[in-house]
Amino acid sequence: xxxxxxxxxxxxxxxxxxxxxxxxxxxxxxxxxxxxxxxxxxxxxxxxxxxxxxxxxxxxxxxxxxxxxxxxxxxxxxxxxxxxxxxxxxxxxxxxxxxxxxxxxxxxxxxxxxxxxxxxxxxxxxxxxxxxxxxxxxxxxxxxxxxxxxxxxxxxxxxxxxxxxxxxxxxxxxxxxxxxxxxxxxxxxxxxxxxxxxxxxxxxxxxxxxxxxxxxxxxxxxxxxxxxxxxxxxxxxxxxxxxxxxxxxxxxxxxxxxxxxxxxxxxxxxxxxxxxxxxxxxxxxxxxxxxxxxxxxxxxxxxxxxxxxxxxxxxxxxxxxxxxxxxxxxxxxxxxxxxxxxxxxxxxxxxxxxxx
Ligand code: NAD
Numbered sequence: 001x002x003x004x005x006x007x008x009x010x011x012x013x014x015x016x017x018x019x020x021x022x023x024x025x026x027x028x029x030x031x032x033x034x035x036x037x038x039x040x041x042x043x044x045x046x047x048x049x050x051x052x053x054x055x056x057x058x059x060x061x062x063x064x065x066x067x068x069x070x071x072x073x074x075x076x077x078x079x080x081x082x083x084x085x086x087x088x089x090x091x092x093x094x095x096x097x098x099x100x101x102x103x104x105x106x107x108x109x110x111x112x113x114x115x116x117x118x119x120x121x122x123x124x125x126x127x128x129x130x131x132x133x134x135x136x137x138x139x140x141x142x143x144x145x146x147x148x149x150x151x152x153x154x155x156x157x158x159x160x161x162x163x164x165x166x167x168x169x170x171x172x173x174x175x176x177x178x179x180x181x182x183x184x185x186x187x188x189x190x191x192x193x194x195x196x197x198x199x200x201x202x203x204x205x206x207x208x209x210x211x212x213x214x215x216x217x218x219x220x221x222x223x224x225x226x227x228x229x230x231x232x233x234x235x236x237x238x239x240x241x242x243x244x245x246x247x248x249x250x251x252x253x254x255x256x257x258x259x260x261x262x263x264x265x266x267x268x269x270x271x272x273x274x275x276x277x278x279x280x281x282x283x284x285x286x287x288x289x290x291x292x293x294x295x296x297x298x299x300x301x302x303x304x305x306x307x308x309x310x311x312x313x314x315x316x317x318x319x320x321x322x323x324x325x326x327x328x329x330x331x332x333x334x335x336x337x338x339x340x341x342x343x344x345x346x347x348x349x350x351x352x353x354x355x356x
Contacts (some may be wrong), residue, residue: 008225012145019169023170032064041068045111047074081151082149090120103128105164108133109134111137117122121160125254144238146171183298186204187263187265187297195223200219203219254303279352282332283332311347324340325343
């Protein structure tokens with residue numbers, strides 16, 4: 001892995017920097033000091049990440065002069081809930097963290113979402129930083145300030161917008177990821193390639209991505225930063241990030257969440273690309289190329305659920321508004337657009353997308 005460090009500035013209010021490179025966890029104290037100044041830190045990490053990286057992080061923070069406490073919780077989406085959030089909040093209170101202190105989210109998207117939410121509501125909002133350890137959190141969730149927990153009624157239904165004070169993305173962490181967790185992040189990054197960047201898409205055409213990861217992450221973050229700068233609160237252009245999500249969410253629901261989000265989005269992307277071709281909505285066909293790239297990266301491209309099952313599940317989605325639904329349509333690889341469609345047409349769109 002290259003030693004070169006890349007930084008990307010996210011111009012929101014207040015702005016923050018995403019730093020991408022090798023060996024950053026061992027240097028996190030010195031890197032965060034100029035941003036955070038004097039304060040106390042609470043590092044939140046799950047039961048898988050803590051044994052791998054917590055010591056490195058706390059040692060570096062302590063050598064930079066910080067007083068550090070650590071808050072651990074069980075790994076997995078099933079624990080991204082009110083009970084775990086409540087545990088983190090009680091911990092912050094028991095440790096007497098003040099308004100000027102900071103939460104450090106060390107982990108994947110679940111950690112960033114949940115520790116970020118805890119920071120956003122503890123004392124009506126304290127700072128947090130993200131140290132993403134999965135590819136998904138590196139390329140997507142660590143940037144943009146969306147935090148959340150799942151409720152019984154659905155995923156990500158409670159949360160706040162709170163931008164991190166800094167993001168340090170140590171590419172070495174990705175070496176310990178289980179292959180299916182790595183693949184989830186690859187799906188999101190390939191999605192970014194389809195949305196905006198054909199070069200990024202092509203970077204996934206390799207037997208070993210290791211040397212390409214810093215560039216992949218930097219390209220994804222640069223794109224996400226641009227979108228977030230334009231639409232911080234997710235009312236417009238940021239929704240184009242949802243390529244593949246209408247069908248993807250429906251597949252997750254129909255599968256009772258046995259399928260991970262990235263895997264479902266991969267299938268959803270192929271469905272939309274195929275539908276765009278069949279319905280004459282795109283200037284260049286892209287479904288076969290997208291499907292081949294996803295397969296090469298150990299991702300699924302088809303589902304056993306029918307168009308009517310998927311439409312029924314999609315129409316109970318929280319993002320639905322009135323009689324129409326917005327879908328993201330791939331125009332060609334590297335360019336997509338939003339299209340409003342009638343809810344009555346959704347089943348036919350899915351049917352077109354499911355045909356071979
Ligand atoms: P995750 O945080 O649960 O991590 C996946 C698994 O990998 C977990 O078991 C974790 O313990 C383990 N893990 C993490 N880092 C590791 C490492 N370096 N080595 C070995 N194991 C490691 O899940 P995720 O896939 O990172 O993120 C999914 C979550 O992100 C979902 O809850 C989703 O809603 C959320 N998300 C949020 C946003 C956003 O903008 N906030 C965007 C996309 C997804």
